[in-house]
Amino acid sequence: MRPTPFVPLLSACLLAGAPARAATPAAAPEPRAVVVAPSAPAKPSAADAKAFVDGVNSELKRLWIRSSTADWIKATYITDDTERNAAALNEDVMAYLSGAIAASVRFDGVDVDADTARMLHLLKVATSLPAPSDPARRRELAEIAAKLEGIYGKGKWCGTPVPGKPAPRCRDLQELEEVLAKSHSYPELLDAWTGWHTISREMRPLYTRLVTLGNEGSKEIGFRDLGDLWRADYDMPPAEFEADVDRLWTEVKPLYDELHCFVRARLQKLYGKDKVPDGKPIPAHLLGNMWAQDWSNLYPLVEPYKGAGSLDVDAALKRQKYDPVRMVKLGEAFFSSLGLAPLPATFWQRSQLVKPKDREVVCHASAWDVTYDADLRVKMCIRPTEEDLVTIHHELGHNYYQRAYVHLPVLYQDSANDGFHEALGDAIALSVTPGYLKQVGLVPSVAKDDHGVINFQMKKALEKVSFLPFGRLIDQWRWDVFSGKIAPDRYNAAWWDLRRKFQGVDAPVARTEDDFDPGAKYHVPANVPYTRYFLAHVYQFQFHKALCEAAGWKGPLHECSIYGSKDAGKRLQAMMELGASKPWPEAMAALTGTKKADASALLEYFAPLRAWLRAQNAGQQCGW
Ligand code: X8Z
Numbered sequence: 294m295r296p297t298p299f300v301p302l303l304s305a306c307l308l309a310g311a312p313a314r315a316a317t318p319a320a321a322p323e324p325r326a327v328v329v330a331p332s333a334p335a336k337p338s339a340a341d342a343k344a345f346v347d348g349v350n351s352e353l354k355r356l357w358i359r360s361s362t363a364d365w366i367k368a369t370y371i372t373d374d375t376e377r378n379a380a381a382l383n384e385d386v387m388a389y390l391s392g393a394i395a396a397s398v399r400f401d402g403v404d405v406d407a408d409t410a411r412m413l414h415l416l417k418v419a420t421s422l423p424a425p426s427d428p429a430r431r432r433e434l435a436e437i438a439a440k441l442e443g444i445y446g447k448g449k450w451c452g453t454p455v456p457g458k459p460a461p462r463c464r465d466l467q468e469l470e471e472v473l474a475k476s477h478s479y480p481e482l483l484d485a486w487t488g489w490h491t492i493s494r495e496m497r498p499l500y501t502r503l504v505t506l507g508n509e510g511s512k513e514i515g516f517r518d519l520g521d522l523w524r525a526d527y528d529m530p531p532a533e534f535e536a537d538v539d540r541l542w543t544e545v546k547p548l549y550d551e552l553h554c555f556v557r558a559r560l561q562k563l564y565g566k567d568k569v570p571d572g573k574p575i576p577a578h579l580l581g582n583m584w585a586q587d588w589s590n591l592y593p594l595v596e597p598y599k600g601a602g603s604l605d606v607d608a609a610l611k612r613q614k615y616d617p618v619r620m621v622k623l624g625e626a627f628f629s630s631l632g633l634a635p636l637p638a639t640f641w642q643r644s645q646l647v648k649p650k651d652r653e654v655v656c657h658a659s660a661w662d663v664t665y666d667a668d669l670r671v672k673m674c675i676r677p678t679e680e681d682l683v684t685i686h687h688e689l690g691h692n693y694y695q696r697a698y699v700h701l702p703v704l705y706q707d708s709a710n711d712g713f714h715e716a717l718g719d720a721i722a723l724s725v726t727p728g729y730l731k732q733v734g735l736v737p738s739v740a741k742d743d744h745g746v747i748n749f750q751m752k753k754a755l756e757k758v759s760f761l762p763f764g765r766l767i768d769q770w771r772w773d774v775f776s777g778k779i780a781p782d783r784y785n786a787a788w789w790d791l792r793r794k795f796q797g798v799d800a801p802v803a804r805t806e807d808d809f810d811p812g813a814k815y816h817v818p819a820n821v822p823y824t825r826y827f828l829a830h831v832y833q834f835q836f837h838k839a840l841c842e843a844a845g846w847k848g849p850l851h852e853c854s855i856y857g858s859k860d861a862g863k864r865l866q867a868m869m870e871l872g873a874s875k876p877w878p879e880a881m882a883a884l885t886g887t888k889k890a891d892a893s894a895l896l897e898y899f900a901p902l903r904a905w906l907r908a909q910n911a912g913q914q915c916g917w
């Protein structure tokens with residue numbers, strides 16, 4: 294599925310630009326470029342098939358530019374009008390794709406060249422939300438998709454009114470996230486967590502309908518259900534892909550379990566065993582993040598050796614008065630040091646880097662190429678924090694990737710698989726080491742002793758290792774919802790079953806089927822497939838290791854920074870330029886020399902911390 298940026302229907306976070314896979318809608322009426330067979334259906338030739346995909350590439354590009362333009366406007370200015378406008382243009386894309394996919398069936402069995410065959414396949418998986426061919430149902434689906442993302446973007450928690458007291462101030466997600474990140478007051482955390490989880494209740498009927506209509510659209514183009522379609526975009530049979538994801542999860546789970554055990558013990562000290570019991574999942578609101586997917590904010594609480602290595606980048610950013618533009622320039626400078634060309638002037642004119650005060654926007658970060666023509670943009674609401682600095686590198690990774698494959702036909706304007714798109718910028722951010730931060734003046738010194746190393750590793754593990762089960766479970770829930778294994782009357786209960794099972798995290802208060810907690814996570818209402826991030830958390834360490842080797846690095850993996858290495862930049866560029874033109878194992882080999890996804894680089898990176906955690910946890914009752 295296409296990575297695309299944002300769009301509601303689209304897949305991804307990288308939105309725009311990448312049109313395709315996964316998302317987009319399509320144009321309306323008769324697919325202009327699709328040649329409909331005349332009455333006597335002569336067997337088409339390979340040349341006919343090639344002409345067909347050429348036509349699809351040009352028509353899709355036209356339609357995607359229109360829809361991603363409307364999506365950009367909507368995401369940066371949510372109103373009923375921009376929502377309706379975006380839905381209409383996405384509906385056009387949906388219509389076009391349905392027609393083009395149906396028309397492509399006539400080339401089944403034709404002996405076409407490799408590129409044509411690949412593009413015919415990519416066309417079928419080009420959207421993460423195929424619509425039914427019935428126009429009324431298609432329109433309904435496009436409207437629901439736009440509406441769901443809007444509900445999330447506008448979400449606010451206005452507190453529980455207390456009779457006789459002034460109404461509490463309404464808070465948006467950013468403000469509530471700030472509470473989750475900073476507060477150690479149990480009731481304050483609980484209020485912010487439960488408050489945010491009220492915004493998604495109204496999504497439930499809309500989401501249920503999206504599932505029905507998305508499944509219908511998927512069946513029409515030959516998939517069992519929408520999850521089957523999502524899993525078909527990895528150059529292997531869907532069942533093999535699932536097995537591969539499970540293999541990776543099994544490889545990394547023991548490391549997660551050690552981290553979970555250590556963090557739970559520290560939380561018990563702070564909140565007491567009545568709140569954080571032995572041998573039980575951790576309450577989800579205590580992990581420093583609204584979704585318990587990134588525990589970096591717990592670092593001050595779990596810092597292994599007080600003060601060893603000064604890693605307070607937040608304080609340095611604030612002290613040095615970094616504004617959003619300067620933070621993005623710092624990210625750009627990293628990519629420039631690898632020999633990649635600077636961002637275009639239009640990036641600075643067109644991006645949304647600061648949260649506008651006068652209107653509703655979707656703050657969830659995304660990177661776009663709105664016109665599939667290196668019209669690169671980032672949409673964020675940047676705050677001066679280390680977390681946002683890392684996200685900036687993540688988003689710029691999308692933008693540099695988009696630019697590298699811009700010369701390709703639009704069906705190839707995507708990453709090798711969606712995990713590649715998500716891994717790129719993260720791999721670069723792994724080079725934001727204490728040594729690099731010192732070089733740019735964001736930490737005063739680098740502690741190279743064992744204590745400094747363990748502290749730095751803990752910080753990285755809180756960000757990366759904590760994420761792994763979350764990345765694994767979101768689509769498990771959706772795959773099961775799409776297949777019907779999870780029925781609507783168990784949406785919420787099944788969600789918490791998975792969160793307990795994979796993350797060892799539980800809801801802090803009883804939940805019911807009036808709640809719709811999956812909708813409180815952006816990618817569910819925005820319909821962005823999520824396994825990509827799980828893959829990316831594995832791939833990024835493989836990429837990092839390969840780039841470090843290209844840069845001639847000889848030391849431990851966690852100390853390597855490729856900053857300034859033109860050789861690493863060349864290796865990266867060569868992989869990115871392939872876009873989606875080759876099956877992903879070939880792109881993996883171009884960068885890393887191996888065709889497989891493999892968690893060994895991640896485990897190598899965290900080896901010092903893992904040994905340390907094991908010793909710390911000795912004698913503890915780990916697990917849940
Ligand atoms: O959605 C994102 C990016 C945009 S593609 C900001 N991420 C996932 C999330 O926030 O849940 C990056 C990490 C995982």
Ligand code: ZN
Nearest residue numbers: 306307687715
């Ligand atoms: Zn991303």
